[in-house]
Amino acid sequence: MNQLNVPASIEAWISGKSYEVDGMGMSGNQVLIFEDMVLKIETNSEGAEKQIKIMQWLQDRVSVPKILAHEVENNKSYLLMSKMVGKMSCDIDYLEQPNILLEALAEGLKSLWEVDIIGCPCMRDLDTILSEARKRVEQELVDIEDAEPTTFGENGFNNPEELLEWLENNRPEFEPVLSHGDYCLPNIFLEDGHIKGYIDLGKTGIGDKWNDIALCYRSLKHNFDGTYGGKVYAKFNPDMLFEKLAIKPNWEKINYYLLLDELF
Ligand SMILES: Nc1ncnc2c1ncn2[C@@H]1O[C@H](COP(=O)(O)OP(=O)(O)O)[C@@H](O)[C@H]1O
Ligand SMILES: [Mg+2]
Known part of the structure; x- marks a missing residue:
């Protein structure tokens, strides 16, 4: 069963892996922390698209998470990225x-x-x-x-x-x-x-x-x-x-x- 109800391309990455729900953010987004990945689910998919663009541009300029997968479904954005160490x-x-x-x-x-x-x-x-x-x-x-x-x-x-x-x-x-x-x-x-x-x-x-x-x-x-x-x-x-x-x-x-x- 797809408990989290995420798009299939994201599910393929996280299936069966345990995670913690982050309680730190103030924005009302959902952030799931896996052992070495983070899934950020946002309702403002337009804002999320911008985030993807800038993250790609930043990749070799400053240290930011790597984008592993991204999908928009029912106006929700699902961004799976690498977990920042430190x-x-x-x-x-x-x-x-x-x-x-x-x-x-x-x-x-x-x-x-x-x-x-x-x-x-x-x-x-x-x-x-x-x-x-x-x-x-x-x-x-x-x-x-x-x-x-x-x-x-x-x-x-x-x-x-x-x-x-x-x-x-x-x-x-x-x-x-x-x-x-x-x-x-x-x-x-x-x-x-x-x-x-x-x-x-x-x-x-x-x-x-x-x-x-x-x-x-x-x-x-x-x-x-x-x-x-x-x-x-x-x-x-x-x-x-x-x-x-x-x-x-x-x-x-x-x-x-x-x-x-x-x-x-
Ligand atoms: N790529 C990441 N690596 C490690 N921790 C992360 C990552 N993304 C989010 N987190 C954790 O989740 C929290 C909330 O995520 P964030 O993207 O800052 O969302 P918000 O918009 O809710 O502030 C962060 O403060 C951090 O603790
Ligand atoms: Mg934050």
Whole structure:
């Protein structure tokens, strides 16, 4: 019996193999972890197609999972890929060694910025992201409960529409690089204190440098302050990221990209 109800071409790979269901992702996708493979099932098959394209382009440029099989059936995308070795950068071992963690995350960002973006098949500039955001706002898909406490309400925006309008009218200058698009700790794998690879590439493409810095900064902050239920590291200062990157924080852009992410 086909318990998982996956397309036959995928079933041929996974038949009889045991797996664990991942509880880490926030996107509502299904992720099944096998011994040496991962199956990601997504309902947004259009987004998944883009992910395949960029993963193929990235194969010999940076370390990403290898695509083993891909199928779309009933508007669902089934992506079977190799399992990344190493540990997620939010692993307790790395949270306990923030200096090594920050060094590695900065190394990961710099490696992306070194990639030549000519010919990159995915564009993640503000026109692209804001038009996706507009669709989400119009379809009332934005969950304001998920937002940072200051984004909406008394001293913030009244609603997602108002935030979107502000974002459309206050676009910062574009600094294009190869951007991961969701550079948060669970999407970055490390081994022996160095970057092993990047996963979750649905928003990867030619994007702004500060988008990744902003999301990395916020992810660091929340992984250390107990937001996800882990140990609270009161002394941790996420500003150390800028020292490791050897750049001055551009708070205007960091705040812009954090606000933009509230619509997703
Ligand atoms: N190729 C992979 N190798 C190892 N672990 C993976 C892989 N793909 C996904 N995972 C695990 O599943 C989690 C969720 O997958 P991800 O692609 O990030 O989905 P989401 O969009 O839900 O964040 C990851 O944080 C990671 O722990
Ligand atoms: Mg993820």
